[in-house]
Amino acid sequence: MIFLSGILVDLVPFGDRFWANVPEWENGPAAYWASAGERMVLSHATVDRWRQHRQDNDNHGVLSFGMQTKSGTPIGEISLNWVSAHHRSTEIGISIGNPAYWGGGYGTDALLLVVEYAFEWLDLRRIIVETMALNERVQRQMDKTGFTLEARRLSYWYVGSSAWSDTLIYGMQREEWPGRAALVERLGLKPHAAPEA
């Protein structure tokens, strides 16, 4: 079942095919960037417990999607976290687990799909994305999709090797959203061959 259909990716329920990749994704470089500097070592048993925890807690306030290529290869996850009906806001979390798919527009295609869903279906009015200052891919992604850098907190994340990184908070208000079609055109998002994974 395809929930949201993009140019390079489809967003689908985060089911078995995705969970099967989670140990590899969480023990690889994507987790360092997605968790702002943590280097976890996770067993399959821990990942199973996460899954159970999510199911038991009904994923309260989190709308999580599996991200797959148009040919159906699972590549990551994108979530609307802390969706608040009261404040009409959410924070997006995104991670492409397989680095072969970084820098090819996949994450931006997925981002545009969930921003459209958040503003135009859920009727939210504000979205934020938080990242560490070391994460240049996200900053480029925020700039090119029209998010505003709203805040910087200094020396916030421990990123290893005795170093700390600032945290950056990007936001977009609904009235700033030009619509997905306009951004797809502006960014020139087009289908292209998948990388050698």
Ligand SMILES: CC(C)(COP(=O)(O)OP(=O)(O)OC[C@H]1O[C@@H](n2cnc3c(N)ncnc32)[C@H](O)[C@@H]1OP(=O)(O)O)[C@@H](O)C(=O)NCCC(=O)NCCS
């Ligand atoms: C962040 C992420 C979702 C972005 O998705 P993506 O598909 O890689 O993004 P895009 O390809 O659309 O855009 C990335 C931009 O960063 C640029 N970029 C790639 N590598 C870069 C680098 N090392 N330094 C700076 N910019 C870089 C790309 O050129 C591209 O810009 P362009 O479109 O102007 O060429 C993805 O890279 C990812 O999952 N990374 C690991 C986990 C992570 O960082 N999650 C976010 C936590 S907040």
